[in-house]
Amino acid sequence: MSPDIIFAGVVNGLMAGGIYVLVATGLTLIYGVLHIINFAHGSLLMLAMYAVFFLFRPPLGLDPYLALPLVTAGAFLMGYVLYRGVIGRLSHGRDENILLITLGLSIVADNVALFLFTGDTQTIGVAYAGNYISLGPALVPLPKLISFGASMLICALLGLFMSQTDMGKAIRAVAKERQGARLVGIDVENIFAVSYGIGIACLGAAACLLMPFFYVSPSSGHVFVLIAFTTVVLGGMGSFGGALAGGLIIGVVESLAGLQFGEQLGQLGIPLVFILILLLRPTGLFGRQ
Amino acid sequence: MLEVRGLRAGYGQIEILRGIDMQVGAGEIVALLGSNGVGKSTLNNNICGLYRPFAGRILFEGEELTGARPEAIVARGLIQVPEGRRVFPNLSVRENLELGSYCRGKPHRAANLERVVTTFPRLRERLVQKAGTLSGGEQQMLAIGRGLMAEPKLLILDEPSLGLSPLLVEEMFALIQRLNAEGLAILLVEQNVVQSLAIAHRACVLEAGVLAMSGTAAGLAANTDLRRAYLGM
Ligand SMILES: Nc1ncnc2c1ncn2[C@@H]1O[C@H](COP(=O)(O)OP(=O)(O)OP(=O)(O)O)[C@@H](O)[C@H]1O
Numbered sequence: 001m002s003p004d005i006i007f008a009g010v011v012n013g014l015m016a017g018g019i020y021v022l023v024a025t026g027l028t029l030i031y032g033v034l035h036i037i038n039f040a041h042g043s044l045l046m047l048a049m050y051a052v053f054f055l056f057r058p059p060l061g062l063d064p065y066l067a068l069p070l071v072t073a074g075a076f077l078m079g080y081v082l083y084r085g086v087i088g089r090l091s092h093g094r095d096e097n098i099l100l101i102t103l104g105l106s107i108v109a110d111n112v113a114l115f116l117f118t119g120d121t122q123t124i125g126v127a128y129a130g131n132y133i134s135l136g137p138a139l140v141p142l143p144k145l146i147s148f149g150a151s152m153l154i155c156a157l158l159g160l161f162m163s164q165t166d167m168g169k170a171i172r173a174v175a176k177e178r179q180g181a182r183l184v185g186i187d188v189e190n191i192f193a194v195s196y197g198i199g200i201a202c203l204g205a206a207a208c209l210l211m212p213f214f215y216v217s218p219s220s221g222h223v224f225v226l227i228a229f230t231t232v233v234l235g236g237m238g239s240f241g242g243a244l245a246g247g248l249i250i251g252v253v254e255s256l257a258g259l260q261f262g263e264q265l266g267q268l269g270i271p272l273v274f275i276l277i278l279l280l281r282p283t284g285l286f287g288r289q
Numbered sequence: 290m291l292e293v294r295g296l297r298a299g300y301g302q303i304e305i306l307r308g309i310d311m312q313v314g315a316g317e318i319v320a321l322l323g324s325n326g327v328g329k330s331t332l333n334n335n336i337c338g339l340y341r342p343f344a345g346r347i348l349f350e351g352e353e354l355t356g357a358r359p360e361a362i363v364a365r366g367l368i369q370v371p372e373g374r375r376v377f378p379n380l381s382v383r384e385n386l387e388l389g390s391y392c393r394g395k396p397h398r399a400a401n402l403e404r405v406v407t408t409f410p411r412l413r414e415r416l417v418q419k420a421g422t423l424s425g426g427e428q429q430m431l432a433i434g435r436g437l438m439a440e441p442k443l444l445i446l447d448e449p450s451l452g453l454s455p456l457l458v459e460e461m462f463a464l465i466q467r468l469n470a471e472g473l474a475i476l477l478v479e480q481n482v483v484q485s486l487a488i489a490h491r492a493c494v495l496e497a498g499v500l501a502m503s504g505t506a507a508g509l510a511a512n513t514d515l516r517r518a519y520l521g522m
Pocket residue numbers: 300305323324325326327328329330331332372
């Protein structure tokens with residue numbers, strides 16, 4: 001491969017990685033605070049993508065980027081209510097229960113989507129979908145560039161929120177020391193719900209950024225969630241920096257492996273790198289020993 | 290100020306406290322003594338709303354606290370510095386202190402933080418250090434500092450001298466006396482019976498789920514039963 005092609009592959013991989021980072025950040029946040037893997041992650045992403053799809057269709061005709069604040073806020077609310085109304089209520093404080101509940105939610109959501117929207121794939125045709133921007137020798141579709149930039153911006157804002165606000169500090173405190181948090185007057189159940197809400201809000205934003213160049217079907221969430229799970233494990237469970245590095249690495253590996261071995265065989269690149277890194281660093285790139 | 294009436298509490302089916310009657314008055318230091326596993330921390334945690342008592346009442350400044358949520362209790366100014374510190378290991382010292390005023394004392398956060406690091410100069414040097422990497426003694430200072438950030442009216446200290454060197458234990462007791470001299474009421478749970486009785490106004494001894502003895506600290510210090518049971522004298 002020529003250096004130009006490799007450069008283009010890396011750039012396109014990074015662009016794709018932005019979304020992985022966003023989806024994985026939501027997953028890692030929920031893991032870090034609630035100590036559970038949110039099995040409903042993919043299904044909720046899929047529902048958010050349908051929301052973007054229907055907002056775009058007549059009569060509303062809302063552009064996915066304009067819909068972003070709305071869908072993100074809606075997703076937060078949905079996550080918050082889901083935690084308060086279902087997950088927290090049914091879990092009785094037991095982590096393994098939460099795990100099963102999120103799995104159950106995912107099955108319900110998938111089948112409801114299949115029933116309501118059929119299994120057909122749907123896309124939205126935005127006018128700017130065919131626009132390309134050249135970054136040196138690399139040619140990048142405009143929606144992918146936007147999705148990368150916006151993902152990074154959202155992650156940066158989330159980082160600021162977590163480090164600068166009382167709520168963000170409380171979330172980090174609850175992640176490691178629940179009893180201590182209660183003793184300074186933090187409403188731990190509320191923090192759980194807020195964290196779950198933020199995790200799902202990441203999916204809302206990701207859905208808006210994805211839809212201009214991706215399709216939605218009742219199973220399209222799983223594509224990303226498999227990658228997000230890999231990202232979270234790769235980066236170190238519960239680590240924000242790990243989600244960032246892991247998501248970008250996976251995007252690049254996927255892209256380069258696709259160039260070298262073709263789309264189909266290239267898919268093997270991700271699990272291979274995954275296994276390799278875990279062999280060298282069993283706790284993930286950013287995980288504590 | 291704090292009044293506990295007929296408190297019964299425990300875990301699941303097991304009753305640890307079988308009817309506790311206790312008071313802490315304004316400006317008082319009350320020492321709560323008792324051997325390991327007798328239920329001192331259980332009492333503290335029920336007072337602070339971490340667990341729901343089986344029966345009995347908890348009143349603070351005349352208001353009912355029984356079954357209240359921990360954040361409501363903190364908001365009233367009843368603050369516990371728990372056994373085992375329970376600082377936030379992944380947060381910096383500064384952030385730990387800031388969260389001390391998460392739900393109370395926020396308007397004076399900056400001034401209170403300055404007061405705390407003046408009281409504990411070692412914390413000032415380590416404001417950006419992660420709390421999890423502090424030494425045990427420093428973590429204990431941080432836990433107390435975090436409690437003070439909430440502008441407590443009554444401070445419950447659960448074994449504040451645990452794991453401290455003899456010199457630091459001395460400092461700790463001096464600090465408790467100083468805080469009390471500034472008007473803070475303190476419920477002190479301690480293994481250091483002699484030193485606790487020396488600074489407390491009143492004391493009570495928890496035994497088999499009830500307060501077996503209570504009275505003035507001086508009276509208990511002279512009590513031969515107590516001396517035999519806890520001091521081996
Ligand atoms: N979360 C819990 N679940 C079940 N039992 C508990 C729990 N916490 C404490 N216990 C039990 O309750 C009893 C009283 O414990 P507690 O921690 O209140 O004792 P303590 O008087 O504070 O002891 P120490 O001086 O060692 O701190 C012990 O037998 C302990 O094993």
